[in-house]
Amino acid sequence: MLGKLILPDYESLIENKEWQALRDAFSELDAPDLAEILEDLPADKMAILFRLMPRDQASAAFEYLPIDQQTQLVQTLAGEQLAAILNEMAPDDRTRLFEELPAEVTKRILSTLSPSELRIARQLLGYPENSAGRFMTPEYMAIRPTMTAAEALGYIRVHGKDRETLNVVYVTDEKGRLLEDLKLASLVLADPGAKVSELSERELVSIPATMDREDVVKLFEKYDRVALPVTDTRGVLLGIITGDDVLDIATQEATEDIQKLGGMEALDAPYLDIGLLQMIKKRGVWLAVLFVGEMFTATAMSHYEHEIARAVVLALFVPLIISSGGNSGSQATSLIIRSLALGELNLRDWWRVAVKEILSGIALGSLLGCIGLTRILLWPTRNTVYGPHFLVIAITVAISLVGVVTFGTVAGSMLPFLLRRLGLDPATASAPAVATLVDVTGLVIYFSVASVVLKGILL
């Protein structure tokens, strides 16, 4: 917010090369605000401003930049400044940056890290993508169970300076196995002579390094902790994941699901930052796939060409009927995809959902059927528009709506389950994909009903 208000000032200062004024302006700003200012500048100006900043400030601001702008900036920075920044980044943030970079750039950059930093980066990079291991930081504070509270506080005072967080400290045995975690507050509140091993007051919750990030979010939601430890299969403490990273993960997961639900590949970058061509590619692929699927509607319709020729009035209701199926399918699929993502629903719940959706579908279809029936029967010009047989037409439309909406609801709700069962991402069952599926089937339902109801009358 701050950045937005004073932005024009910065751009003109850069254009007029008023370096000293810029340096003065920086000195009053904190890292998140600096990052926000940088973020809104065009790439070339961002790089200039960045080189102008004192090294400490530059490193701090860099950590607050979105990942795609970090990537951009990294490729323009010279060796020395780059090394300084990377060495000061938190290991988990650095790992995420490396993931986004082209392999060539990653290699060049890894060579700028100090040996100990390099070891950490390599270690974090070894875990599967989107696993807990990728998001942990090894900068935690470990203490021993045999210490007293006072000894532990003294130890933290000496060794705690560079840790990502001290809000929670970790009690480990001599083999590095995690015994329990302890709030710093508990140490402060405790009797100074009390043993650390006696202070634990809550269940130990730990995350396996291979756990998927979606499940990590669920654990944080369940336990309301500010940080959780990551362990290997032997229970050895590898690192910790902090709440602020989990908030970022949850937001990113939701964004990806919304974009997939809208019928495209996840963009992985803010709207204004992504190039036009890349965006067209991410949307075009799915649009083309859906288009090819939707072509079956033309094939289905061509089977009924004869019926349409005899009763053109049938064609009038095609968009109404198929879109109602698509809409009810879109509702069902968004509902189920989100419930699966939040863990409110599991695979084994599919039949409970199926029962509920069949009942909902029949009820919703009947509702729309009644509205449709009323609309046709009460339309002032029904005789001229729909012809003398408007009553049977209305009945055909109403019956078809019940069938199509029920099918849409059931298909939209079951497709995400099916995808998860097959080990795929349920969010691939986008609203447009369900609509396409329902469109083809909806046409078949509609013309089948018509051929029965209108037989001998119009057909």
Added chain:
Amino acid sequence: MLGKLILPDYESLIENKEWQALRDAFSELDAPDLAEILEDLPADKMAILFRLMPRDQASAAFEYLPIDQQTQLVQTLAGEQLAAILNEMAPDDRTRLFEELPAEVTKRILSTLSPSELRIARQLLGYPENSAGRFMTPEYMAIRPTMTAAEALGYIRVHGKDRETLNVVYVTDEKGRLLEDLKLASLVLADPGAKVSELSERELVSIPATMDREDVVKLFEKYDRVALPVTDTRGVLLGIITGDDVLDIATQEATEDIQKLGGMEALDAPYLDIGLLQMIKKRGVWLAVLFVGEMFTATAMSHYEHEIARAVVLALFVPLIISSGGNSGSQATSLIIRSLALGELNLRDWWRVAVKEILSGIALGSLLGCIGLTRILLWPTRNTVYGPHFLVIAITVAISLVGVVTFGTVAGSMLPFLLRRLGLDPATASAPAVATLVDVTGLVIYFSVASVVLKGILL
């Protein structure tokens, strides 16, 4: 996870009235696991189990239950147990519970609170719905700037027991105005004789009590803090908001947006917990509104009845063309709604988006047009299905696709901006709503193109 595995055991223990065995089983469990077990039980068994628990455990587990099950349980509990639980709940959680209850029940329950608890509940309830005031807890730890680090730690040791969090402590003046916030870790790491006023190492970020919860999430994302203070217009500290609550808010916001985007009212409860009738209502209202909108397709089609009668082949491509418009609109609207929600886009960006979307729309429409053209021209039975004029038909379809997809893309991206400009929720521009809008226009575009291209040939 734990709860799911041992659940059958619990149900049978209750059925067999093995109270002692149940009590023994509880004693080994922590509050979040107990809550998970309770959550999965039918309502009557949940109430039985809950009454059986020791009071402390019951209160702790209650706080971890989802809001709708808290509501259910509260209405079955007797006065004394209820009072105990409510008095031990964190004030912000209690406020959220009150919001969900029918007014009658709220009144009855407020009477069970102790006077000081009642004061807190009333205070929190006074802020507008979804504002920061509703989510804050007044259980923060305040210290004075004149204390030394050692004095502050001593003060916290005496007064810090019941605070929601001690990870951050708040420095206030004698009038209660917030001066700065300080990590507990900074106090621990500091030289014991250092003054509190000298320890601040970061920018003070505070939240106005009336700030919308969506903006609160953005502040947490920007500053990566575990807690942020809430102040009134004079800068007086009212309470704090903690990171775990913000994670819940972010998740809930995303769920609501996904459900709205799917074309329904937000459900406000997990899928399996919501009653069939209530769900039908939440979906039926929007489905009916969309249906009425979609009726214009029948009206639009009836204007072209004459053209369809002369060239039935035109009707075959109606679903293909309108659904392509709907799909491209759905992509654009999901993209823009999420970007607006995340603050990546602002109202004033509308024209940059419009330019990008017009270009995307033309490109994507041309892509689909080419696929459509190829499909018709290469179809083996093109002469029998589409008639002798398949080439002009193919051209009509291709041109219409460019127009319809471009319109869908632009309409889908601009509608969320328009809604926000009018002060409405952009997420109301659901994918189905955009599809409906595009369907009607798409028909007009298609038949207009047809009447120009096919004039003198088929029409």
